[in-house]
Amino acid sequence: DSGVTQTPKHLITATGQRVTLRCSPRSGDLSVYWYQQSLDQGLQFLIHYYNGEERAKGNILERFSAQQFPDLHSELNLSSLELGDSALYFCASSVDASGGLGSYEQYFGPGTRLTVT
Amino acid sequence: AQSVTQPDIHITVSEGASLELRCNYSYGATPYLFWYVQSPGQGLQLLLKYFSGDTLVQGIKGFEAEFKRSQSSFNLRKPSVHWSDAAEYFCAVGAPEISNFGNEKLTFGTGTRLTIIP
Numbered sequence: 275d276s277g278v279t280q281t282p283k284h285l286i287t288a289t290g291q292r293v294t295l296r297c298s299p300r301s302g303d304l305s306v307y308w309y310q311q312s313l314d315q316g317l318q319f320l321i322h323y324y325n326g327e328e329r330a331k332g333n334i335l336e337r338f339s340a341q342q343f344p345d346l347h348s349e350l351n352l353s354s355l356e357l358g359d360s361a362l363y364f365c366a367s368s369v370d371a372s373g374g375l376g377s378y379e380q381y382f383g384p385g386t387r388l389t390v391t
Numbered sequence: 392a393q394s395v396t397q398p399d400i401h402i403t404v405s406e407g408a409s410l411e412l413r414c415n416y417s418y419g420a421t422p423y424l425f426w427y428v429q430s431p432g433q434g435l436q437l438l439l440k441y442f443s444g445d446t447l448v449q450g451i452k453g454f455e456a457e458f459k460r461s462q463s464s465f466n467l468r469k470p471s472v473h474w475s476d477a478a479e480y481f482c483a484v485g486a487p488e489i490s491n492f493g494n495e496k497l498t499f500g501t502g503t504r505l506t507i508i509p
Contacts, residue, residue, distance in 0.1 A: 276434065276436070276437075305495070316501050316502070319496040319498070329495075330495075330496060332496055364434060368495070374487075377485075378440075378442075378485035379437070379440060381437065382434045383434055384433060
């Protein structure tokens, strides 16, 4: 158990819908990263939040957004869902975002499997 | 930008045999290197990490990896595999020299699926 929690574990929804995925980082970690794992794209970095602020964006679609709340939990919002959005979405956390070792040692949650039908 | 190549999509080994999973990276300086394992239906578990110093690093579950700068490689090894090692293994790289408060993402390889036969 990494200490990172994600809910829900599974999500099945229809095209065009909107969903919210939730992540709670390890106790004491200030950074939250979201990754998408799909068969065709592999593991791709989506977005990084540090202590409530957006720090970096990767291959994140405009239909997707995220935020990190004062209690440090994070939510990934996916809207206007398409079949191709079906994937496993991981959240990871690290101690900080200083660019040092603590930033890169990331611990992953169990993931949310999203199926769009 | 940094990249990672795992040349072997699928490897099958016998239980008790030794294992080596290959990982090559592309980056202009010394990266941070990681191996993660993903069991079916599970998240990614950090096996080991390399930041600097001794190029042979020990991890959990009896795994080790060796950083070879001259070959841009970070291969994962285990002297004797167990049936429970069957999983998907991912090599990942972080690029510290270009990090500037916001670039601490990990770049992953495509993974190697390990099958263990009795």
